[in-house]
Amino acid sequence: MNISLAVLGALAFANASPTVQVKAIAKRKSITDIFGSSQLTGAFIDLLKDVANIFKDRKGNAPKPIPSATSFKDWKAFKANGVNLGEGCVLMEKGIDPAFFNNNGAAAAEDEDSFCEILGDFKCGLLLKKRYLTYITKADIDKFAAYGVNLIQVPIGYWAFMFRQKGMHFHTGGQLLAFSRIAQYAISKGMHAIVDLHGLPGGQNGLDNQGKTGQIGWWHNDDNFEASITMVKRATDCINLQPNKNQFTFSVINEPLPALLQFGQTPDSFAYLNKYYNASLAAIRKKSSTLPVMFSDGFSGEQV
Structure with a gap:
């Protein structure tokens, strides 16, 4: 998968409401069919969450000065x-x-x-x-x-x-x-x-x-x-x-x-x-x- 697709997915995940996010994760079985294992599915979903949080930090609370x-x-x-x-x-x-x-x-x-x-x-x-x-x-x-x-x-x-x-x-x-x-x-x-x-x-x-x-x-x-x-x-x-x-x-x-x-x-x-x-x-x-x-x-x- 192109990393840009993962980033776009993370952006969509970050901007979605909690209900939509839960529904997206509930589609885990269909995603597993693509990845071939629940372990890889979990890795991908967790990756989206982590990247989404990075974007949330950028558009949410003001970053702490470094x-x-x-x-x-x-x-x-x-x-x-x-x-x-x-x-x-x-x-x-x-x-x-x-x-x-x-x-x-x-x-x-x-x-x-x-x-x-x-x-x-x-x-x-x-x-x-x-x-x-x-x-x-x-x-x-x-x-x-x-x-x-x-x-x-x-x-x-x-x-x-x-x-x-x-x-x-x-x-x-x-x-x-x-x-x-x-x-x-x-x-x-x-x-x-x-x-x-x-x-x-x-x-x-x-x-x-x-x-x-x-x-x-x-x-x-x-x-x-x-x-x-x-x-x-x-x-x-x-x-x-x-x-x-x-x-x-x-x-x-x-x-x-x-x-x-x-x-x-x-x-x-x-x-x-x-x-x-x-x-x-x-x-x-x-x-x-x-x-x-x-x-x-x-x-x-x-x-x-």
């Missing part, structure tokens, strides 16, 4: 007390939550890509969008704030910002809405947000936290390199469009160490990683002169 910093974060002085929202928020890792895979008909899946391959784009899309809107809630953010958390990290894959590559099965759509929803509420509670690119085109570490297990085709591949820089540009645009863009930091790669070990941590592999860092920084600086950019050392320490 505190805005006057400048970008100075990481030399910032004392972080942070929480990683994990691979389960807008990027799936089976090791984090195997029950999500096992209970949704994809027990054989190893990662997000095979999850969508087994279920098909339509079914996995419904389940993932439901997950995006419910895995991390306002109540969770409130708990973080109560414990003095002032930083969140949100892992996200390249397919949130561009079409998936040929041969991949990731579902594209819904991640950025969920990310913005989480980040803006966290910012309203005085937190800073790190956008953490966990999956790069071709795969940078071979682990399931990049979306596709066993794939390390990012390295020394010109097409994947250029696709990554395109993705970095689009992610930067996404941050710049946030109403509080100065409350974000951008991490451009996650855990390249396993792939570096695969290559024996040669000077060439470190040179390639640094090439990506330099190209990423140059692309970001053309769009923002002040956005903090975070680089990973791949757990390898400083390299001379």
Whole structure:
């Protein structure tokens, strides 16, 4: 289903009277005939409710003002007390939550890509969008704030910002809405947000936290390199469009160490990683002169 149809459905749901909403949900059986299971039907109806509530907030009560910093974060002085929202928020890792895979008909899946391959784009899309809107809630953010958390990290894959590559099965759509929803509420509670690119085109570490297990085709591949820089540009645009863009930091790669070990941590592999860092920084600086950019050392320490 096109996400725009879901949004239109949510708008209709939001504008309908409670009686009409109840009647709409009462048609669950006919919807189930389309989806093929009551579980997917529930996921779709709950998704409409959640999206409808977002629109209700926008057209209902005046939104609470979100505190805005006057400048970008100075990481030399910032004392972080942070929480990683994990691979389960807008990027799936089976090791984090195997029950999500096992209970949704994809027990054989190893990662997000095979999850969508087994279920098909339509079914996995419904389940993932439901997950995006419910895995991390306002109540969770409130708990973080109560414990003095002032930083969140949100892992996200390249397919949130561009079409998936040929041969991949990731579902594209819904991640950025969920990310913005989480980040803006966290910012309203005085937190800073790190956008953490966990999956790069071709795969940078071979682990399931990049979306596709066993794939390390990012390295020394010109097409994947250029696709990554395109993705970095689009992610930067996404941050710049946030109403509080100065409350974000951008991490451009996650855990390249396993792939570096695969290559024996040669000077060439470190040179390639640094090439990506330099190209990423140059692309970001053309769009923002002040956005903090975070680089990973791949757990390898400083390299001379």
